[in-house]
Amino acid sequence: MVFESLAEKLQNALGKLKGKGKLSEKDVKNAMREVKLALLEADVNYKVVKDFVKKVKERAVGHEVMDSLTPGQQVIKIVNDELCNLMGKTQSKIEFADSPPTIIMMCGLQGAGKTTTTGKLASLLKKKGKKPLLVACDIYRPAAIKQLEVVGGKVDVPVFSMGDKQNPVNIAKAAVEHGKKNGNDVIIIDTAGRLHIDEELMEELQDIKDEVKPNEILLVLDAMTGQDAVKVAESFENKLGINGVILTKLDGDARGGSALSIRAVTDKPIKFVGMGEKLDELEPFHPDRMASRILGMGDVLSLIEKAQENFDTKKALELEQKLRKQEFTFEDFLDQLQQMKKMGPLSQILEMVPGVNSKQLKKLNVDDKELVHIEAIIQSMTKEERLNPSIIDGSRRKRIAKGSGTSIQQVNRLLKQFNETKKMLKKLGKMEKTMKKRGKFNFPFFQ
Numbered sequence: 428m429v430f431e432s433l434a435e436k437l438q439n440a441l442g443k444l445k446g447k448g449k450l451s452e453k454d455v456k457n458a459m460r461e462v463k464l465a466l467l468e469a470d471v472n473y474k475v476v477k478d479f480v481k482k483v484k485e486r487a488v489g490h491e492v493m494d495s496l497t498p499g500q501q502v503i504k505i506v507n508d509e510l511c512n513l514m515g516k517t518q519s520k521i522e523f524a525d526s527p528p529t530i531i532m533m534c535g536l537q538g539a540g541k542t543t544t545t546g547k548l549a550s551l552l553k554k555k556g557k558k559p560l561l562v563a564c565d566i567y568r569p570a571a572i573k574q575l576e577v578v579g580g581k582v583d584v585p586v587f588s589m590g591d592k593q594n595p596v597n598i599a600k601a602a603v604e605h606g607k608k609n610g611n612d613v614i615i616i617d618t619a620g621r622l623h624i625d626e627e628l629m630e631e632l633q634d635i636k637d638e639v640k641p642n643e644i645l646l647v648l649d650a651m652t653g654q655d656a657v658k659v660a661e662s663f664e665n666k667l668g669i670n671g672v673i674l675t676k677l678d679g680d681a682r683g684g685s686a687l688s689i690r691a692v693t694d695k696p697i698k699f700v701g702m703g704e705k706l707d708e709l710e711p712f713h714p715d716r717m718a719s720r721i722l723g724m725g726d727v728l729s730l731i732e733k734a735q736e737n738f739d740t741k742k743a744l745e746l747e748q749k750l751r752k753q754e755f756t757f758e759d760f761l762d763q764l765q766q767m768k769k770m771g772p773l774s775q776i777l778e779m780v781p782g783v784n785s786k787q788l789k790k791l792n793v794d795d796k797e798l799v800h801i802e803a804i805i806q807s808m809t810k811e812e813r814l815n816p817s818i819i820d821g822s823r824r825k826r827i828a829k830g831s832g833t834s835i836q837q838v839n840r841l842l843k844q845f846n847e848t849k850k851m852l853k854k855l856g857k858m859e860k861t862m863k864k865r866g867k868f869n870f871p872f873f874q
């Protein structure tokens with residue numbers, strides 16, 4: 428889970444304040460000591476931590492907290508505010524050119540995930556109605572051009588390349604001409620990476636920059652490299668000048684130090700984050716939402732957006748009707764499961780639900796394999812069985828288990844869960860009806 432250990436420690440430290448009716452300066456001081464340690468252990472830049480704790484402390488011992496009826500909650504709110512500030516308050520979007528094409532130059536060290544991210548970004552922009560063109564300017568790493576072509580093919584975006592015998596500046600220049608002719612409104616240039624920053628690389632990037640005058644220079648950084656990523660960002664900002672950062676592999680970064688330091692150290696925003704290897708796993712970065720995720724307050728907005736992107740509204744409405752009439756079958760269940768899978772790994776989804784904190788998530792031991800089993804079991808049922816599960820007797824259970832490569836116990840468990848869910852839905856439906864009759868409230872049933 429993203430920020431797992433940091434989230435756990437912060438939630439622990441602040442949880443102690445939550446229930447208290449009154450806070451002493453000592454309470455605040457103790458909590459802040461823990462917050463400081465948690466941030467340092469998360470590999471957040473030392474100076475950033477010092478400033479952060481100072482700001483929170485100043486506010487936390489002021490009137491805004493001490494005179495409040497819920498001082499503990501107020502401190503959490505302050506920590507939340509300051510975490511947002513640390514990451515740049517609001518989302519930083521791509522600045523598109525007034526007259527297209529918008530030119531985006533991607534840079535970064537080898538292995539940060541530049542090529543993959545270039546493809547992800549193109550795919551995201553395409554979904555937003557843009558017509559991107561990818562440009563292969565890494566002529567040094569063997570197979571870099573091929574890799575970009577493969578990625579471009581997967582997201583169905585054209586790739587401009589001139590092989591590895593041409594100078595990258597000429598390639599970039601020709602690509603822009605080509606893009607203009609072909610009506611591409613965004614041109615994304617994949618530049619060469621190096622193992623370390625060296626003058627030659629910087630000069631080449633500067634030459635491309637001077638030639639094509641990009642609207643955006645985006646630096647791709649690997650979140651797992653922690654403070655090294657922050658140093659790379661400082662270097663690129665000083666030597667080349669960047670507009671923002673794309674932080675990759677955040678899905679594997681339990682500490683989160685780079686995400687929390689980059690903005691404060693370089694004054695450049697994180698614009699997107701990579702959340703997995705797949706080409707649709709790039710998300711716009713929202714500091715406010717990330718802060719509430721770290722504090723276990725959920726991220727309802729991202730959850731809704733994800734659902735809207737992946738769920739079919741018409742199907743959802745049909746399902747609601749079925750649920751109301753208790754006609755919910757395994758067919759619908761399978762449908763639901765498949766739609767949900769599109770939203771990403773379960774643990775990532777649950778992390779966005781308010782009230783699910785890092786500790787609970789650990790205990791839940793969410794296993795996506797379980798979903799695969801469930802899907803296999805349902806797929807091994809006949810259509811008749813899916814529509815009318817009550818006919819599934821012993822011998823049918825045996826057949827289904829065999830067909831899905833699971834055990835009879837697993838099949839039994841699923842049938843039991845399904846029956847219980849149906850019973851619960853029935854109860855909820857009844858409850859909603861009585862409440863409505865009494866005019867008490869409108870139960871937000873499956874909205």
Ligand SMILES: Nc1nc2c(ncn2[C@@H]2O[C@H](COP(=O)(O)OP(=O)(O)OP(=O)(O)O)[C@@H](O)[C@H]2O)c(=O)[nH]1
Pocket residue numbers: 535536537538539540541542543544565568571619620621675676677678679700701702703704708
């Ligand atoms: N888990 C995870 N893996 C990622 C993410 N982004 C990229 N990767 C993986 O990181 C590895 C390196 O990515 P590349 O795109 O090949 O690296 P690169 O920076 O383009 O390398 P150069 O072209 O040599 O500079 C690949 O295995 C990617 O699948 C991410 O957000 N999460």
